[in-house]
Amino acid sequence: MSQAEVYSAAGFGRAVPRGSRPAILVVDFSYGFTDTRYPTAATMAAQIAATRRLTDLARSKNFPVIYTTIAFHAGELGLLPWLKKAPGMAALVKGTRLVEIDRATGVQPVDAIIEKKGASAFHGTGLAALLAGAGVDTLIVTGATTSGCVRASVVDAVQSGFHVLVPRDCCADRAQAPHDANLYDIAQKYGDVTDADDVHDWLIGLPSPD
Amino acid sequence: MSQAEVYSAAGFGRAVPRGSRPAILVVDFSYGFTDTRYPTAATMAAQIAATRRLTDLARSKNFPVIYTTIAFHAGELGLLPWLKKAPGMAALVKGTRLVEIDRATGVQPVDAIIEKKGASAFHGTGLAALLAGAGVDTLIVTGATTSGCVRASVVDAVQSGFHVLVPRDCCADRAQAPHDANLYDIAQKYGDVTDADDVHDWLIGLPSPD
Amino acid sequence: MSQAEVYSAAGFGRAVPRGSRPAILVVDFSYGFTDTRYPTAATMAAQIAATRRLTDLARSKNFPVIYTTIAFHAGELGLLPWLKKAPGMAALVKGTRLVEIDRATGVQPVDAIIEKKGASAFHGTGLAALLAGAGVDTLIVTGATTSGCVRASVVDAVQSGFHVLVPRDCCADRAQAPHDANLYDIAQKYGDVTDADDVHDWLIGLPSPD
Amino acid sequence: MSQAEVYSAAGFGRAVPRGSRPAILVVDFSYGFTDTRYPTAATMAAQIAATRRLTDLARSKNFPVIYTTIAFHAGELGLLPWLKKAPGMAALVKGTRLVEIDRATGVQPVDAIIEKKGASAFHGTGLAALLAGAGVDTLIVTGATTSGCVRASVVDAVQSGFHVLVPRDCCADRAQAPHDANLYDIAQKYGDVTDADDVHDWLIGLPSPD
Numbered sequence: 001m002s003q004a005e006v007y008s009a010a011g012f013g014r015a016v017p018r019g020s021r022p023a024i025l026v027v028d029f030s031y032g033f034t035d036t037r038y039p040t041a042a043t044m045a046a047q048i049a050a051t052r053r054l055t056d057l058a059r060s061k062n063f064p065v066i067y068t069t070i071a072f073h074a075g076e077l078g079l080l081p082w083l084k085k086a087p088g089m090a091a092l093v094k095g096t097r098l099v100e101i102d103r104a105t106g107v108q109p110v111d112a113i114i115e116k117k118g119a120s121a122f123h124g125t126g127l128a129a130l131l132a133g134a135g136v137d138t139l140i141v142t143g144a145t146t147s148g149c150v151r152a153s154v155v156d157a158v159q160s161g162f163h164v165l166v167p168r169d170c171c172a173d174r175a176q177a178p179h180d181a182n183l184y185d186i187a188q189k190y191g192d193v194t195d196a197d198d199v200h201d202w203l204i205g206l207p208s209p210d
Numbered sequence: 211m212s213q214a215e216v217y218s219a220a221g222f223g224r225a226v227p228r229g230s231r232p233a234i235l236v237v238d239f240s241y242g243f244t245d246t247r248y249p250t251a252a253t254m255a256a257q258i259a260a261t262r263r264l265t266d267l268a269r270s271k272n273f274p275v276i277y278t279t280i281a282f283h284a285g286e287l288g289l290l291p292w293l294k295k296a297p298g299m300a301a302l303v304k305g306t307r308l309v310e311i312d313r314a315t316g317v318q319p320v321d322a323i324i325e326k327k328g329a330s331a332f333h334g335t336g337l338a339a340l341l342a343g344a345g346v347d348t349l350i351v352t353g354a355t356t357s358g359c360v361r362a363s364v365v366d367a368v369q370s371g372f373h374v375l376v377p378r379d380c381c382a383d384r385a386q387a388p389h390d391a392n393l394y395d396i397a398q399k400y401g402d403v404t405d406a407d408d409v410h411d412w413l414i415g416l417p418s419p420d
Numbered sequence: 421m422s423q424a425e426v427y428s429a430a431g432f433g434r435a436v437p438r439g440s441r442p443a444i445l446v447v448d449f450s451y452g453f454t455d456t457r458y459p460t461a462a463t464m465a466a467q468i469a470a471t472r473r474l475t476d477l478a479r480s481k482n483f484p485v486i487y488t489t490i491a492f493h494a495g496e497l498g499l500l501p502w503l504k505k506a507p508g509m510a511a512l513v514k515g516t517r518l519v520e521i522d523r524a525t526g527v528q529p530v531d532a533i534i535e536k537k538g539a540s541a542f543h544g545t546g547l548a549a550l551l552a553g554a555g556v557d558t559l560i561v562t563g564a565t566t567s568g569c570v571r572a573s574v575v576d577a578v579q580s581g582f583h584v585l586v587p588r589d590c591c592a593d594r595a596q597a598p599h600d601a602n603l604y605d606i607a608q609k610y611g612d613v614t615d616a617d618d619v620h621d622w623l624i625g626l627p628s629p630d
Numbered sequence: 631m632s633q634a635e636v637y638s639a640a641g642f643g644r645a646v647p648r649g650s651r652p653a654i655l656v657v658d659f660s661y662g663f664t665d666t667r668y669p670t671a672a673t674m675a676a677q678i679a680a681t682r683r684l685t686d687l688a689r690s691k692n693f694p695v696i697y698t699t700i701a702f703h704a705g706e707l708g709l710l711p712w713l714k715k716a717p718g719m720a721a722l723v724k725g726t727r728l729v730e731i732d733r734a735t736g737v738q739p740v741d742a743i744i745e746k747k748g749a750s751a752f753h754g755t756g757l758a759a760l761l762a763g764a765g766v767d768t769l770i771v772t773g774a775t776t777s778g779c780v781r782a783s784v785v786d787a788v789q790s791g792f793h794v795l796v797p798r799d800c801c802a803d804r805a806q807a808p809h810d811a812n813l814y815d816i817a818q819k820y821g822d823v824t825d826a827d828d829v830h831d832w833l834i835g836l837p838s839p840d
Contacts, residue, residue, distance in 0.1 A: 132548065432718060
C-alpha cells in the first residue's frame with residue numbers, strides 16, 4: 001500500500017465537523033518570534049496579515065480571539081528542563097519586548113493573552129477552561145511556529161475536546177520542510193488544514209453568539 | 211543561513227542533561243498498533259525487541275517501566291472530537307484485545323499501564339503525577355507511532371518537567387518520512403534522539419534507587 | 421462584621437448562571453464507597469436513590485451522565501504519595517468489585533465511566549475534554565464523599581470552565597460535620613448548593629440537545 | 631463508631647513520609663488578600679511572619695520558594711465561570727497592586743511567581759512542571775485562605791505526586807470555622823498538618839541540594 005492508503009486504512013484524515021462557536025488562537029506572534037532582530041524570530045509578516053484579517057472579522061462577530069506568548073518569570077529559568085534543550089527560549093522573560101504581542105496583529109485590550117511556559121498553548125495554562133467557559137466548540141489555530149508551538153497547540157486542542165481548523169497561510173515557520181511535515185501530520189491526525197479564505201467564508205456565515 | 215544555522219542561532223538542539231532517576235515510557239505497543247491484522251497497526255517487531263532489551267534492564271535495576279494504551283469506554287466514543295478526525299482509533303475499546311499490551315514487550319504485572327484517550331501519554335492521565343511520585347528526572351520515550359503518540363508524549367514530557375531521551379530504533383511508525391521528520395523536530399526542540407545501545411550503556415552505569 | 425458579611429463583602433456566594441447544556445457527574449458511587457462491608461464505605465442508599473432520579477431523567481433527555489471510580493493499576497500502588505496518606509484507598513484496584521459502579525445507581529452502558537487516581541474527577545483524567553466535546557456548560561455534581569471527592573471535583577469543575585450545581589441530598593459522607601462544612605465552602609466559592617427537586621425541575625424544562 | 635474511628639478504619643490520617651527535596655509554596659499572600667483596605671483581604675500579618683521565617687531558611691539552603699497570585703488578564707474576565715460565583719475575585723487584574731506579592735513576605739527576585747486563575751496553585755499553571763523540574767518530593771504549603779486556595783492547592787499537590795506538609799500557623803483565613811474544618815480534612819486525607827517550628831527544625835536538618 002502507499003502511504004496515503006496506509007493512513008486511510010487506519011482511519012485517519014477524515015474531515016472535521018465544524019461547530020457554531022469558533023474561537024481563534026494566535027500562537028506566539030510576539031516580537032521574540034516576529035522581529036528578526038532576535039535570533040529566535042523569523043520572517044512572518046504575510047502570515048500575520050492573513051491572520052489579522054480573520055481576527056478582525058471574528059472580533060466583530062463577538063467570537064473570542066486569544067493570543068499566546070511564551071513568558072518566563074526570572075525565578076523559573078533555572079528550573080525548567082525545556083530551557084536546557086532549547087536555551088534560546090530563555091530570552092523570553094516577562095517585562096521584555098520579546099514577550100509582547102506584535103502590534104501588527106491588531107491585538108486589542110479585549111483579547112485574552114495566555115502566558116505559557118512551553119510549546120503548547122494548553123499545557124500549564126488556563127486556555128482549556130477559557131474556551132469551555134466561552135462555549136467554544138471549534139478552534140482555529142494560527143501563528144508560529146508550525147513545527148513547534150502550533151503543532152503542540154493543535155494536538156492539545158483536539159485532545160481537550162475541540163474541533164480544530166488550521167489555515168496554512170496563517171502559520172509561519174523558520175524552514176519549509178518542518179512546516180510542510182507538520183501540516184501533513186496535523187491534516188492526517190488532528191485537524192483540518194485549510195486556508196484563510198475558507199475560514200473567512202465560514203466565519204462570515206456564522207451567527208454571532210447571543 | 212542554512213536551516214541548521216537558523217536553528218542553532220535560535221538556541222535549539224542542545225544536549226539534554228541526564229539525571230540519575232530514569233524511567234522508560236513505552237507508548238502504545240498494544241495489539242491495535244502492533245498486530246497487522248488490525249488496520250491501525252504496522253510492522254514493529256524490531257522496535258519492540260529493542261525496547262524490551264531496555265525495559266528488562268530498567269526493571270532489573272528498579273527503575274519504573276510504564277506502558278500506555280489507548281482505551282475508550284463505550285460511553286466516550288460519541289463525545290470525543292479526536293474520534294471524528296481519526297475514527298480508526300474508535301476501535302480501541304476497553305476489554306478488547308486491541309488495547310492489551312503486546313506480550314512480546316515482556317510487560318510485567320509490576321509495570322504501571324496508563325490508559326489514555328488521545329495522542330499524548332500525559333494528557334488527561336496520571337502519568338506526570340506517577341513520575342513525580344517516583345522521583346523520576348529523565349524519561350526515555352519509546353513506542354509507536356513516532357509521528358503521533360511518541361511525538362505528543364515527548365513534547366508533554368519536557369513540558370511536564372522531565373529530561374527526555376528518544377532511542378530512535380525503539381520508535382516505530384507507519385511510514386518513513388513522518389518518522390524522520392518528527393525525530394528531527396524532537397532532536398531540535400524537545401529531547402535527545404539517540405539509540406538503544408547508548409541508553410543501555412547509560413542505564414548500566416546508574417545506581418539503583420534506594 | 422459577621423462571617424456572612426465578610427464573605428459577602430469579599431464578593432462570594434453569588435448565584436450561578438444556569439446554562440442550557442447540563443451534564444450530571446456521579447462521583448464514586450462504586451461499591452468500595454457504597455457497600456458497608458468495605459471499611460472505606462458508608463451508608464448512602466438515600467443519596468444514590470436521589471441521584472438516580474436525576475440521572476434517569478437526564479439520560480432520557482440526552483444529557484450526558486458520567487460516573488467516576490477510583491481504580492488503581494497494581495503497578496501504580498507503590499508510587500503514588502496519596503496512598504501513603506490515605507492507604508485505605510489502595511484497596512481500590514482495577515478488576516475488583518470495589519471499583520465497579522453500584523448497580524443501584526442505574527448506570528447504563530451508554531454512560532461514560534471515568535477512572536481516577538485521586539480525589540478530583542478532573543485531575544489526571546479526560547473529563548474536562550469529554551465535557552467540552554459534549555458542549556456542556558453546567559455540571560451537576562453528586563456522589564461521595566462530600567468532603568473529599570465531591571469537593572475536589574466541584575473546585576476543578578468551576579476552574580475548568582463549567583457552572584456547578586450541587587444537590588445536597590445527592591451527596592453522601594462518612595460524617596455530618598465535614599459534609600456541612602464542605603457544602604458551606606462550595607456554596608460560598610464554587611457552585612450553588614441546592615436540592616434534587618430543584619435540579620429535577622430545571623432539567624425537565626430544558627430542551628434536549630439536537 | 632466515632633468519627634475518628636470511621637476515618638481510621640477507612641485508612642485515612644496516616645503520617646506523610648518526608649522526602650529530602652522540599653519546596654515551599656506560598657499561596658496568595660498578595661495585597662488583594664493581605665491588605666485589609668481591599669474587601670477580599672483579611673488580617674494575616676502573623677501568618678506572613680511565620681511563613682517568612684520558613685522561606686528565608688529554605689532560600690538560604692537553596693530549596694525553591696514559590697509564590698502564587700491570582701491575576702486575570704482583562705480579556706479573561708467575561709469568560710470565566712468562577713468569576714460569576716465569586717465576582718469579588720475579578721478585582722485581581724494584572725498590573726494592579728492587588729496582584730503583587732506583599733513585600734512583608736520577603737519575596738526575592740529569585741523566587742518563582744505563579745499566576746493562577748482559580749483556587750488551586752496547580753490548575754492551569756506550570757507549577758507541577760516546575761516542581762518536577764526542580765526534583766522536589768515534598769511540598770510545604772502556606773498562605774491564604776486555608777478554606778479556599780490553600781485547600782485546593784494541597785489537594786492538587788498530593789494528586790500531582792508530592793508529599794504535603796501544612797504548618798497551620800502559616801495559613802490564614804477570613805473566619806475560624808472554615809479554617810479549622812479544612813485543616814481537619816487536609817490532615818485526614820491529603821497532607822500532614824503541623825506547625826512552623828516543626829517544619830523549621832526539619833528544614834534545618836536537611837542537606838542542601840547539590
